Amino acid sequence: MDELFGSSDSDSGSEVMEAEEKIVEEERQTQEQPVPAILRDDSLALETDLIFQSIMGSDYDDTSDNGDDHLLSNPHIHATHTPQPRHEPHPHIPGFCLHTHVLSDADENKLMTQITERNFFKAGQQNQAMCFGKRDLAWLEWLEERMIEKGVLVEPYCHSEWSSRRPLFDQSIMNLYYPGNGIKPHVDLARFEDGIVIISLLSAINMDFYPALNPMSPNDPPQGHTPTPSSVDESRNPSFTVRLEPGSIISMQGSARYEWEHGIQETTQDLVNGEWIQRKIRVSVTLRKMRMSAWEVGSVITGAALELVSRTMADQGKEYFILWWSKWFDTDRYEGRLTNDCGLPYTCRHTLDRSKYNESKVIVYHDWNSKDLAPLNDRPQPQAYQQKYMSLFTYKFTYHFGSDFIGSYFTSGLTNAEALINLVSRPPFRTLEQKNQFRKTGFHELESRPLAPVIWVVSNCKAENGRHFMVNQLMKFINIDIYGRCIPNRAWPKRQDGKTEMTDEELVGHYKFYLAIENSNCEDYVTEKLVRAFGSGSVPVVDGPEDYSRLTPSEKSLIRYDDHGSPEQLANFLKSLDNDDESYLKYLSFRSAHTTENTDENGQVRIHSPETFNRGYKERLLPWFVDNWDIDSSGLSDKKTTEWPSHDGSRRTSRAKYGMQWGPDYQGGLCALCRVAHDLTEGKAVIDPTKRLAIDTTCRFRKFYYTSWIMAFYPYWTLFALVMLGVLLSVTLTGVGRRAIRRVVLKAGRGVKGRWSY
Numbered sequence: 015m016d017e018l019f020g021s022s023d024s025d026s027g028s029e030v031m032e033a034e035e036k037i038v039e040e041e042r043q044t045q046e047q048p049v050p051a052i053l054r055d056d057s058l059a060l061e062t063d064l065i066f067q068s069i070m071g072s073d074y075d076d077t078s079d080n081g082d083d084h085l086l087s088n089p090h091i092h093a094t095h096t097p098q099p100r101h102e103p104h105p106h107i108p109g110f111c112l113h114t115h116v117l118s119d120a121d122e123n124k125l126m127t128q129i130t131e132r133n134f135f136k137a138g139q140q141n142q143a144m145c146f147g148k149r150d151l152a153w154l155e156w157l158e159e160r161m162i163e164k165g166v167l168v169e170p171y172c173h174s175e176w177s178s179r180r181p182l183f184d185q186s187i188m189n190l191y192y193p194g195n196g197i198k199p200h201v202d203l204a205r206f207e208d209g210i211v212i213i214s215l216l217s218a219i220n221m222d223f224y225p226a227l228n229p230m231s232p233n234d235p236p237q238g239h240t241p242t243p244s245s246v247d248e249s250r251n252p253s254f255t256v257r258l259e260p261g262s263i264i265s266m267q268g269s270a271r272y273e274w275e276h277g278i279q280e281t282t283q284d285l286v287n288g289e290w291i292q293r294k295i296r297v298s299v300t301l302r303k304m305r306m307s308a309w310e311v312g313s314v315i316t317g318a319a320l321e322l323v324s325r326t327m328a329d330q331g332k333e334y335f336i337l338w339w340s341k342w343f344d345t346d347r348y349e350g351r352l353t354n355d356c357g358l359p360y361t362c363r364h365t366l367d368r369s370k371y372n373e374s375k376v377i378v379y380h381d382w383n384s385k386d387l388a389p390l391n392d393r394p395q396p397q398a399y400q401q402k403y404m405s406l407f408t409y410k411f412t413y414h415f416g417s418d419f420i421g422s423y424f425t426s427g428l429t430n431a432e433a434l435i436n437l438v439s440r441p442p443f444r445t446l447e448q449k450n451q452f453r454k455t456g457f458h459e460l461e462s463r464p465l466a467p468v469i470w471v472v473s474n475c476k477a478e479n480g481r482h483f484m485v486n487q488l489m490k491f492i493n494i495d496i497y498g499r500c501i502p503n504r505a506w507p508k509r510q511d512g513k514t515e516m517t518d519e520e521l522v523g524h525y526k527f528y529l530a531i532e533n534s535n536c537e538d539y540v541t542e543k544l545v546r547a548f549g550s551g552s553v554p555v556v557d558g559p560e561d562y563s564r565l566t567p568s569e570k571s572l573i574r575y576d577d578h579g580s581p582e583q584l585a586n587f588l589k590s591l592d593n594d595d596e597s598y599l600k601y602l603s604f605r606s607a608h609t610t611e612n613t614d615e616n617g618q619v620r621i622h623s624p625e626t627f628n629r630g631y632k633e634r635l636l637p638w639f640v641d642n643w644d645i646d647s648s649g650l651s652d653k654k655t656t657e658w659p660s661h662d663g664s665r666r667t668s669r670a671k672y673g674m675q676w677g678p679d680y681q682g683g684l685c686a687l688c689r690v691a692h693d694l695t696e697g698k699a700v701i702d703p704t705k706r707l708a709i710d711t712t713c714r715f716r717k718f719y720y721t722s723w724i725m726a727f728y729p730y731w732t733l734f735a736l737v738m739l740g741v742l743l744s745v746t747l748t749g750v751g752r753r754a755i756r757r758v759v760l761k762a763g764r765g766v767k768g769r770w771s772y
């Protein structure tokens with residue numbers, strides 16, 4: 015159905031209109047068809063019937079299954095052993111390959127179950143569905159694995175050079191064919207890259223090939239190609255016909271992709287070796303990758319239906335306001351800021367201008383300063399920061415990964431969706447030999463004081479949790495170089511040129527250990543500090559949330575303060591690693607090594623070529639880390655953030671429809687907010703008016719006041735003094751006090767026998 019998208023005026027809106035008309039047309043044709051027989055066979059489980067039912071609607075009549083032999087035309091289904099995959103390049107269509115026996119019956123069932131669960135075909139009312147972005151394709155991971163395992167993408171004479179691209183596929187079309195349905199001969203649209211695969215499911219069909227009347231070139235503008243007019247099709251005879259068995263895959267690249275048209279005739283029977291074979295229901299899955307310049311039409315949207323695409327295309331170029339009613343920590347940070355890098359065709363403009371209230375569908379309050387509320391309806395004014403107050407808002411936008419919109423400092427330090435994997439994959443900024451050298455001779459000739467093993471960079475001097483006490487304690491046992499505004503013991507160094515200053519990451523990268531200690535201890539509260547440690551290749555000594563599992567790239571990659579009984583023990587542990595190169599390096603072994611390929615002539619990491627660091631990262635990193643953060647395994651997606659796996663297999667779920675959709679820029683929350691702004695303005699939003707929020711109560715407040723017993727009283731010194739005064743007064747003034755004093759006095763043995771009062 016692709017040809018329908020390529021209308022000659024290349025107006026994207028009308029493409030969809032045409033596609034929708036086509037669907038209506040096909041539905042009409044479908045209704046005219048005799049009800050097709052259902053393939054029923056012992057070797058396909060009952061599930062398959064259920065799948066048919068749900069594709070076609072529960073009123074679909076399957077009683078016409080009379081068990082006729084001709085219905086069981088699929089040899090694949092009857093095989094008693096698992097046939098080996100075969101890879102057959104076409105002798106006359108360069109770049110075309112037929113891969114048979116790739117998916118087993120179980121694989122097919124699994125795929126069909128997932129397609130059915132998503133109700134892509136709306137119980138038979140729709141015969142095509144599209145997905146953009148890997149996030150929608152939960153099954154893609156194992157499907158890709160299966161293809162690789164069965165040699166689909168590695169077969170040398172099928173020339174799949176494109177198979178190393180990443181992501182491999184990010185767009186798919188599901189097509190449903192009733193007997194009599196087809197697809198007009200076409201060249202797939204220019205907006206897709208070279209290298210396309212089509213997976214056939216449920217039953218076999220003949221696919222025809224014609225030399226393209228209007229061949230395409232890979233360099234054609236993504237939307238500029240004019241397809242073959244459909245009037246030509248009628249009189250054409252195919253040059254070649256290929257039988258596509260269920261479980262088989264075809265791959266097309268080069269000439270096959272650009273210079274040949276493929277199509278399926280609208281007939282109920284196919285000619286196979288001189289015999290007419292009755293068609294049955296068939297489903298195909300076409301997998302492709304969009305060319306980058308084509309994203310504006312597809313965008314990263316969820317759902318399968320065309321309506322989503324058409325809706326976003328119609329919104330091309332629009333702008334929506336997001337009003338920050340209360341400022342972010344009293345700053346102008348959001349004034350005029352655009353959210354325009356989320357893969358959406360529209361943008362959002364953040365504003366602090368309250369006169370935009372009526373135009374803004376999303377109003378944000380920062381609870382730091384949010385007693386001042388907009389005059390929303392008859393909302394009562396809040397009294398204080400409390401649960402009742404939270405219930406006045408609809409959605410929560412916080413650092414917590416369970417928020418409706420995530421605004422994490424952790425992710426805001428990252429620049430794109432693959433950034434975290436790249437950071438943890440690249441070699442440390444400095445080698446261990448260099449770090450050992452810096453321990454003796456400082457940064458360079460101009461800054462030659464030896465470096466401490468540990469660095470701390472701090473700007474918030476009086477963190478709520480009292481982390482400065484903890485560092486104070488630690489410093490008694492190990493040297494720490496402290497930079498920043500609070501208690502620096504070392505000046506921020508310049509680079510070797512003596513003029514320019516080092517960046518945070520460069521500085522930290524010179525040290526063996528970096529204190530990534532958060533200013534509060536709350537669930538999911540992790541900031542850019544940890545990212546900085548990963549970026550620099552210094553080993554992070556962390557403290558923050560209780561659970562770091564989603565942020566731990568390998569078994570040995572973080573040192574947790576809490577894993578050591580006391581500051582002294584932690585210091586001794588760090589010192590032992592400082593003196594034991596082999597043990598220290600274990601904390602960096604999940605990263606790439608320094609090689610000439612990934613470092614420049616000075617031995618410094620070339621941070622611009624992530625591909626060279628990423629190789630083999632799946633073997634080096636913990637699976638749940640990859641699962642959480644790798645865009646390739648549909649990471650940073652709705653799935654990831656709504657069902658975020660952790661090492662113990664537990665999953666968190668978010669309740670909100672818009673929850674946690676990360677944009678390619680890692681601004682997650684902002685991208686998702688912009689989508690809500692769009693949807694509310696266009697009257698498409700689904701907001702649950704009964705939804706109420708809870709304050710995050712996970713914070714372990716003032717944790718480090720308890721690292722020493724004297725400090726334990728620190729926040730309460732005033733209280734302590736008051737209590738002591740109270741005790742003193744009661745002792746002197748009350749009867750209890752007087753009696754106590756008398757006992758003490760009597761005990762003192764002065765021998766006083768008289769009475770205190772008569």
Ligand SMILES: O=C(O)CCC(=O)C(=O)O
Pocket residue numbers: 015016187189197202212276298299300
């Ligand atoms: O269903 C098929 O096998 C062909 C699908 C196709 O060519 C397409 O979606 O572009």
Ligand SMILES: [Fe+2]
Pocket residue numbers: 015016200201202276
């Ligand atoms: Fe196609």
